[in-house]
Amino acid sequence: MSRLKRALPFIKRGMYILLFVLLCLELFNVYSQYFMNRKTESVYQQPLSEEEPADVDIEDVEAITVDPNFTPKPTEEWGKAKQLDEHTWTIKVGEDKHMGTPEEILTALNIYRQRHGSSSLQPDEKLTTYAQDRANYFALTKSTDKHAGFTKFVNEEEGFDKLGFNALGENSSYGFHVEGVHLIEWVYAGDEPHNKNQLNPEWTHVGIGVSGTGTNLIFGGKKQ
Numbered sequence: 001m002s003r004l005k006r007a008l009p010f011i012k013r014g015m016y017i018l019l020f021v022l023l024c025l026e027l028f029n030v031y032s033q034y035f036m037n038r039k040t041e042s043v044y045q046q047p048l049s050e051e052e053p054a055d056v057d058i059e060d061v062e063a064i065t066v067d068p069n070f071t072p073k074p075t076e077e078w079g080k081a082k083q084l085d086e087h088t089w090t091i092k093v094g095e096d097k098h099m100g101t102p103e104e105i106l107t108a109l110n111i112y113r114q115r116h117g118s119s120s121l122q123p124d125e126k127l128t129t130y131a132q133d134r135a136n137y138f139a140l141t142k143s144t145d146k147h148a149g150f151t152k153f154v155n156e157e158e159g160f161d162k163l164g165f166n167a168l169g170e171n172s173s174y175g176f177h178v179e180g181v182h183l184i185e186w187v188y189a190g191d192e193p194h195n196k197n198q199l200n201p202e203w204t205h206v207g208i209g210v211s212g213t214g215t216n217l218i219f220g221g222k223k224q
Contacts, residue, residue, distance in 0.1 A: 080092075080190070081190035081191035083191070091186075091187065091190040091191070093176065093178065093182065093186045093187060093190075094178075094182075094186075095176075095177045095178065096177060096178045096179045096182060098179055099177055099178070099179070099210065099212075099213065100178060100179045100180030100181075100182070100183050100210065100215075101180065101210060102128070102132075102208040102209065102210050104179065104180030104181075105180035105183055105184065105208050105210070105215070105217070106121070106123060106180075106206065106208055107180065108179075108180040108181040108183070108184040108185070109121065109180075109184050109198060109206070109208075109217075111181075112184050112185060112189070112198070112199075113198070113199055116199050118199050118200070118201050119201065119204075121203055121204065121205055121206040121219070122204065122205050122206075123205070123206065123207065123208075124163075124164075124205040124206065124207055124220055125207075126162070126163050126164055126207070127163055127165075127205060127206060127207025127218045127219075127220050128207035128208065128209065128218075129207065130153075130163060130207060130209075130218055131207035131208055131209035131216040131217060131218040132207075132209030132210075132211070132216075133209065134149065134150070134170075134172060134209055134216035134218070135172075135209030135210055135211040135214045135215055135216040136209070136211045136214070137149065137214075138172065138174045138211065138214030138215075138216065139174075139211035139212040139213070139214040142174065143174055144172050144173065144174050144214075147170060147172075150170045150172075150218075154168055160224075161224070163218070163220060164220075164223060164224045165205070165220035165221060165222060165223055165224060166221070166222035166223075166224060167202055167203075167220065167221035167222045168218065168219065168220055168221075169197055169200065169203065169218070169219040169221075170216065170217065170218055170219070171188055171194055171197055171198055171216075171217040171219075172214075172215065172216045172217070173187055173188075173213075173214070173215050173216075174213060174214045174215075175213050176213055176215070177213050183215060184198065188217075197219070198217070198219075200219065200221075202221040202222075203219040203220065203221045204220065204221050204222075204223060205219070205220040205221075205223065206218065206219050206220065207220075
């Protein structure tokens with residue numbers, strides 16, 4: 001009995017220590033659960049892919065005539081334009097990593113014209129502004145407009161006077177992600193009407209607009 005009395009304080013102390021340890025473990029568990037539930041969240045938004053070159057529109061206007069129009073579907077033969085109807089053509093070309101800038105397209109156009117005996121074209125501010133507006137419209141609608149906007153502008157909205165030329169023409173496209181040289185020598189040179197338009201010796205000036213994969217070239221001749 002005397003031994004038990006002497007051991008009792010140690011037993012009580014051990015129980016207190018055990019209770020303290022258990023209490024600390026419980027607090028640690030609650031603390032850990034709290035921080036484990038504070039998770040960081042991240043959202044990764046993938047960039048939108050460029051339009052595939054398989055479904056594109058490409059159009060041109062020779063001088064003042066709204067003709068022809070392009071609404072290409074992929075052809076089986078690479079790089080060869082195929083006429084689908086009176087105003088519709090199609091061509092299959094590759095895709096470049098880099099989209100041509102207006103400056104690169106102008107350089108490629110002038111090199112191509114010189115190679116084929118036509119003089120270089122000078123950039124014109126008014127033509128460039130209008131061409132950029134057209135390209136922006138194509139990017140917004142994800143299509144060309146069969147020259148409806150161009151025709152209305154030149155024939156009903158005093159486009160000749162506003163742009164300052166007595167002869168105007170248009171080459172436009174949507175969906176081709178290509179460098180400037182390939183736009184000129186693959187896309188627009190892919191058929192006779194477009195190629196004749198960009199090589200027309202009547203043109204002296206040009207405005208070039210690019211927005212996404214939409215491109216627009218407004219040619220000017222007989223400057224006022």
